[in-house]
Amino acid sequence: MIEIDDLTKVYDGTTVVDNVSLKVDEGEIAVIVGTSGSGKTTLLRMINRLIEPTAGRVRLNGLDTRDTPPYELRRRIGYAIQANGLFPHRTVAQNIGTVPQLLGWQRSKIDSRVDELLSLFQLEPGQFRNRMPAELSGGQQQRVGVARALAAAPKVLLMDEPYGALDPIIRAKAQDDLLTIQKQFKTTVVLVTHDMEEAIRLGDRIAVMDQGKLLQYATPEEIIAHPATPFVDELIGTGERPFRLLSLSTVGEIAHQGEAEGEPVAAAMSLRDAYAECLWSRRQTLPVADPSGTIIGMVTLRDLEQRAARPA
């Protein structure tokens, strides 16, 4: 659990982060979203003390971060950044093994952890272990960067625009991977992005920042339904609101009894994609199938439209 209390950072008289308080529960993903210059990265970097706050404090599982030397604190917190920051003179295995090596793990333990993480990120260990970062594609480098951040199994992972440099298709894949791995390890994640789409897709809670201030910290549904300020509304995009809302649930969640015509859709499909399918195939109803292909019910265009309307 991360508790941020009244955190403020002032640079030469300019307040970059202004009295921000928020709490991230264990195993949750909190996404800090804002435009450039909003102070979102500064806020993130104050959590692992890459930047020392001017005022306020951060507690990790109840302990004040100022009570631990910065380098020891950082070894316990995963850190992944946009340009992935891989060390160009070290192999993939050495890169991933950085924090375990700093913590003084046994060689054999580091090796097996490296292989485990490579497999987890769908990089064949025998093939990738001894490659240099320059020999990897952008997507592979990014995966190694996240694997490196997770190497010592940190309880908390900080990510600063980790997918900024990836093309849309690889980014979607990387986001899915993060969700899977985060669920598996129950890691608490704080992720910074300027992309509201990404925030809604990944965040259990979204913190919207502007000019150093925290405007709103709430679940995606709440942010979309009841934006706290016109700026939050603008960031979501008024034309996007119904679709963003639809993207939060899957058809499996709202499927009900009934017969429907045509090709079934997967239970894991988002309502947004189901809505698009209705429009595209001129259907009022869609059969819903579980992963084995068994029809478990249906959704109607009417259901979808109701879910797209502003919640009360």
Next chain:
Amino acid sequence: MTVAAAPARIVSRSPVIDKLGVLIALIVAAAWVFLPFATFKANRIIQGQSRIVFDALPPWQSILLSAIIAISLPVIFYRTGTLWRLLMAAVALLALLILVGQTAAYLTPPGNALARVSPGAGFWVLLFGFLLLAADALTRLRLKPWPRIGILVLAAIAVGAIMLSGDWNGLSILKEYFVRSDAFWREALTHVVLAFGSLVAAVIVGVPLGVLSYRVPRLRAVVLNILNGVQTIPSIALFGLLIAPLAWVAANVPGAAAVGVSGIGFTPALVALFIYSLLPVVANTVVGLLGVPPAANDAARGMGMTDRQRLFQIEMPLAFSIILTGIRIVLVQNIGLATVAALIGGGGFGVFVFQGIGQTALDLVLLGAVPTVILAFAAAIVLDAVVEMVSVRGRTSR
């Protein structure tokens, strides 16, 4: 089918001219025909008489050398296989080096101990031309670092073997050497100690100073400006400028004179070379460290490396090849500059150069100059190879 065959026929029938080869061929041909291959002097000081290839060697030897040069001309002029060019250069260089020794026996009248035979302008230009050919061929072969060092060793063995065979004993440079062989090796040692000693001192002081300048930007501007200023002082002036302060130190600091500090001699020479060496070492350290990707530095900090771990595990390894490039510049520069040290009694190969100038004995000048050039050349090749080995490791797998 005929269309496809046509270009191939053109290529095979009319050889393509090699651009650099044209220049080398012209140089070689001119030196062979017009320039004196050897110079004969009745004694070591008077003006010599020039002898072209055909007058400098016994008939069959001059025919042999001329034949080799004549064969080499088309090989150089047209675009030929790189290995052929390298082989041609090696054969020609070997012939030149061996036959130049024969001029002494041929030109010196029997029983005349005073007469001197030196390699002439033609020999040096031919040597330059074929070395250029060899260097060009080696560059085109894109050899890996180890083979390059291997070729340097082979060349050293070949030259050493010719020297040990006594082939060159009649030449004036070696006559100068035999008169002062003890002094030669003493000054050679001094030269090497001056060049390497000042380099080692510059690395010991300059790398930490560079790291400090990198970490403290305000210090960086000051340090680099001062060192830039120092670099503009002419070397002879710097040697001179050091006489007063070092003499004062020797006179006033207890024990300084006892460890060899004095206004003239070895110490000021070493100090001057050290000061000259600082700029390339400090500047390259700063540039190398500034070139470390910011993301790598940020990641290193964010993952919990201490400043020291970051310096030694991330920043220094990534800056190393650039720092090494600075060291290479310093070493080659110092081997040359150390020659000037002789002016203030610092010793080194410069002793022979300045003695030779004083006595108008060109052979003595060469006794100082030739080893200096060879030393600098060898140091450059070895360090270039090392720089490449180090920087390759960062880019591809080990």
